Amino acid sequence: MSKEASELTKKKIFDYCMESFAENGYSNVGIRNISKGTGLSSGAIYYHFSSKNKIAQFLYDTAIEILLNKIVSAVEKSSNDREALKAIIFTLFKLTDEDPHLMKYVLYTKHKDFLPEALPICSAKPFEYIKKFIKAKIKEGVFRNVDILIASSLIMGPVIRIIQLKMEGVIKEDLIIYTNPLFEGISKSIFKNNH
Amino acid sequence: MSKEASELTKKKIFDYCMESFAENGYSNVGIRNISKGTGLSSGAIYYHFSSKNKIAQFLYDTAIEILLNKIVSAVEKSSNDREALKAIIFTLFKLTDEDPHLMKYVLYTKHKDFLPEALPICSAKPFEYIKKFIKAKIKEGVFRNVDILIASSLIMGPVIRIIQLKMEGVIKEDLIIYTNPLFEGISKSIFKNNH
DNA sequence: TAAAGCAAAACGAACGTTCTTTTTAATTTT
DNA sequence: AAAATTAAAAAGAACGTTCGTTTTGCTTTA
Secondary structure (H helix, E strand, O other), X not given: OOHXXXXXXXXXXXXXXXXXXXXXXHHHXXXXXXXXXXXXXXXXXXXXXXXXXXXXXXXXHHHHHHHHHHHHHHHHHOOOHHHHHHHHHHHHHHHHHHOHHHHHHHHOXXXXXXXXXXXXXXXXXXXXHHHHHHHHHHHOOOEOOOOHHHHHHHHHHHHHHHHHHHHOOOOOOOHHHHHHHHHHHHHHHHEOOOO | OOHHHHHHHHHHHHHHHHHHHHHHOHHHOOHHHHHHHHOOOHHHHHHHOOOHHHHHHHHHHHHHHXXXXXXXXXXXXXXXXXXXXXXXXXXXXXXXXXXXXXXXXXXXXXXXXXXXXXXXXXXXXXXXXXXXXXHHHHHOXXXXXXXXXXXXXXXXXXXXXXXXXXXXXXXXXXHHHHHHHHHHHHHHHHEOOOO
C-alpha cells in the first residue's frame, strides 16, 4: 500500500480522535468507538498507534505545537506592544473558530487524567511563551508592575474564559468579533499608559 | 443501628469521593477504589447510593449549593459595589484555600462527561447569580457599558484563572493574599470611575 | 514474493452492579 | 432485666459487560 494511503488512515484516526476526545472525553471513547467512527478495525488502529494512550499523547503534542507556532508568528509580525497583545488574543480566538475540536482538546481537557506526565496546560510551551512576553513587558515598563501571576491572569483569564464560554455553547457566534472589545477591557487593567 | 452512624458513613463516602473524583477524575475512580479508600464494602456503598453516578450528582448538587450560599451572603453583607465585587473574589479564593477538593470538583471537572444533564458550570446557579449582579451594575452605570459576556469574562476570567493555577500546583500559597491585587486589576477594566 | 496494511476474532482484566448472607443495634416481649 | 425479634447496615462473592490489547491470518502493494 502506498505511503500516502497509510498517512491518510493515520490522519483519519487523528481527526476522529481529536473530535471525539474533545467532545466526549477520553474515557468515554473506546477503541470500538474509534473503529466505528473511522471505519477501521481495531487491528488497523493498533498498527498505527501502539496504544490508545499514545494517540492522546500524539494529539496533545501536535496541538501544542500548532498553537505555539501560531502564537509566535503572530507576535513576531506585530510592530508594537498593543498590536502584539491583540494578535495573541486574535490568534487564539481565530483558532477556536477554525478548529474548535483542537482548542477544546487543548484548553478544555484534564490531560492529567489520562496523560500522567503531561504538563499542566498553563506550563505548556505556548503559554510559557506568552508568560515570557508578559514578563518582558513588565520589565520594560509597558505593563504595570504587578506580580507575574496577577498579570497573566488579568490578561489570559478573560481570553480563556471567552473561549470556554464558546466551548460550553453559551456563545454561538465566531469569537473573533470579541477581539477588540475584550482587548480594550484587558488593556485598561494591564497597560501603564492607556493613551 | 443509629441514624448518626449511618449519616457518618454517608459522609465518609461523600468526602472520599469529593477528593478522589477531584484529584483523579471520575472515570479513574472505581467502586473498588472507593471501597478501599473508605474502608467500606461495595455493598455498603450501594446501600447509601444507588449508583456511582448518583454519588457524583450528589456531590455536584451539594457543592453548587454551598458555593451559591457563600457568594450570596458575601454580596449581601457588602455595603457598596466595590466591596461586593471584592467579596465575591475573596469568597471564591477563601473556599479554594479551605476546601480545595470541592472547588476542584466544581471548577476543574468536565461534568458533562459523566453527568449528561448537568448544566455547564457557567450556567449553574452561583455563576448565574454573579452574572445578574454584573448585569445590574452595568445597568446602574457602575460598570462600563460593555457586552455582558465581555464584562463577566473580564471579571470572572482572572479569578477563575488564579484558582486554576492553584489547582494545577503552579501557585503554592493561599489564594486570599491575591484578593487585593487582583481586585485592583479587575477594577481598572470594569469600573467606570476608578476614583 | 516479501512486506506492509488491515480485518476479525479472541484474551484477560477491570468495570459497575446485584445478590445473598452476616453483623449490628435498637425495640419489643417476657 | 434478660431474652427474643426486627430491621437497618455492611460485607463480599459473583454476574454480565465492556475495556484495551493481542493474535492470527488474509489482502494488497512494491
